[in-house]
Amino acid sequence: MSKRxxxxxxxxxxxxxxxxxxxxxxLLAGIGQPGCDVAVCPPAVYVPQVQVLLAGxxxxxxxxxxxxxxENGAFTGDVSATMLKDFGVRYAIVGHSExxxxxxxxxxxxxxxxKRALAAGITPIVCVGETLREREEGMTEFIVKRxxxxxxxxxxxxxxxxVVAYEPVWAIGTGQTASPEQAQSVxxxxxxxxxxxxxxxxxxxxxxxxxxxAGNAAELLAQPDIDGGLIGGAALKAPDFLKIVAAAS
Ligand code: PGA
Numbered sequence: 001m002s003k004r005x006x007x008x009x010x011x012x013x014x015x016x017x018x019x020x021x022x023x024x025x026x027l028l029a030g031i032g033q034p035g036c037d038v039a040v041c042p043p044a045v046y047v048p049q050v051q052v053l054l055a056g057x058x059x060x061x062x063x064x065x066x067x068x069x070x071e072n073g074a075f076t077g078d079v080s081a082t083m084l085k086d087f088g089v090r091y092a093i094v095g096h097s098e099x100x101x102x103x104x105x106x107x108x109x110x111x112x113x114x115k116r117a118l119a120a121g122i123t124p125i126v127c128v129g130e131t132l133r134e135r136e137e138g139m140t141e142f143i144v145k146r147x148x149x150x151x152x153x154x155x156x157x158x159x160x161x162x163v164v165a166y167e168p169v170w171a172i173g174t175g176q177t178a179s180p181e182q183a184q185s186v187x188x189x190x191x192x193x194x195x196x197x198x199x200x201x202x203x204x205x206x207x208x209x210x211x212x213x214a215g216n217a218a219e220l221l222a223q224p225d226i227d228g229g230l231i232g233g234a235a236l237k238a239p240d241f242l243k244i245v246a247a248a249s
Contacts, residue, residue, distance in 0.1 A: 005036040005221065005248040006163060006205050006228035008063055008125060009235025010093060013043055020046055024053040024060075026238035031059045035249030036228065039063040039091050040235065044079050051088045063091035066099060067122070069112040081120035092117045093230070094124040095147070097169045107150035114151050118158050125163045125207065125230065126151055128190070132170035140168075141189050148190060152197045160200035163207060164190055165230040171210025173232060180219045180226075183208045187225035214243035221248050 015023070020042060031038065041063035042050045054060055068078035084092060094117060095110035110126065117124040128147040130140045144166065152159050166186050168178050178186075187206050194201035208220050209230030220226055228248055234240040 003203055007036055007245050007248045008039040008230050009241055010230055010232050011042050014236055015046060020049060023238055028057055030242045034059055034245050038245055041065050041093055047087045061090040062088050064089045065093050067092045067113050067117050069109050081116045081122050085120045085122055089122055091123045091125055094126050096127045097129055107147055111150040111154040114155055118161055123163055125165050127165045127167050129167040129169050144186060145193055148193055157198055160198045163205045165207040165209045167209035175211050177211040177216050180223050183220055184223035184225055191225050214240045217244040217247040
């Protein structure tokens with residue numbers, strides 16, 4: 001398949017001015033010319049800092065962890081897609097399971113956020129995934145299709161412009177990775193769903209996320225429908241993140 005993999009680091013609510021600087025410097029020092037697309041997604045408040053640190057590099061792009069579902073106005077605490085775009089943000093994670101769980105984001109909120117990101121020229125990285133209980137109940141396919149269909153329904157043919165991340169909730173931050181076969185079978189479901197919605201489904205990158213690390217990245221990325229990774233814990237350590245980038249290149 002000819003599309004480039006994407007490896008995106010989700011720093012979550014971690015970092016400081018000092019540690020971000022050290023991390024980005026180590027990444028830039030080691031990355032060379034990667035054979036895949038690479039992005040880092042710092043907390044919103046550090047987006048301007050990381051924009052400056054990445055200036056002049058074409059190896060690493062800037063991402064955000066969320067966008068507001070609103071365009072602008074009286075939404076205290078929110079950050080709009082247009083504001084993020086002002087600071088050079090290229091990607092935004094949308095609908096991460098931690099936001100669905102703790103911030104009450106619904107499928108409809110996620111679909112609207114995708115629309116806001118696309119309208120601002122930001123590529124949304126749309127997260128879908130089932131909980132352990134849903135997997136045990138045989139609901140995995142139903143859940144991820146429901147989550148995706150809300151996004152497809154609202155965004156129509158623009159769906160070919162998104163990135164999808166399959167992140168089984170039970171694998172996030174637990175050290176328990178989906179097996180390559182488990183991941184591939186869900187990616188194939190998502191690919192089929194995208195194919196039914198757009199003629200360009202094969203250019204949509206579907207990332208795997210959930211305890212992807214330097215040791216397991218290569219075999220996950222070898223699956224036909226896995227087009228990169230959304231990396232949490234391992235994105236905070238430059239050597240580990242760089243090994244994943246190498247595996248994806
Ligand atoms: P993890 O997180 O790699 O620490 O499991 C992935 C994510 O939540 O995006």
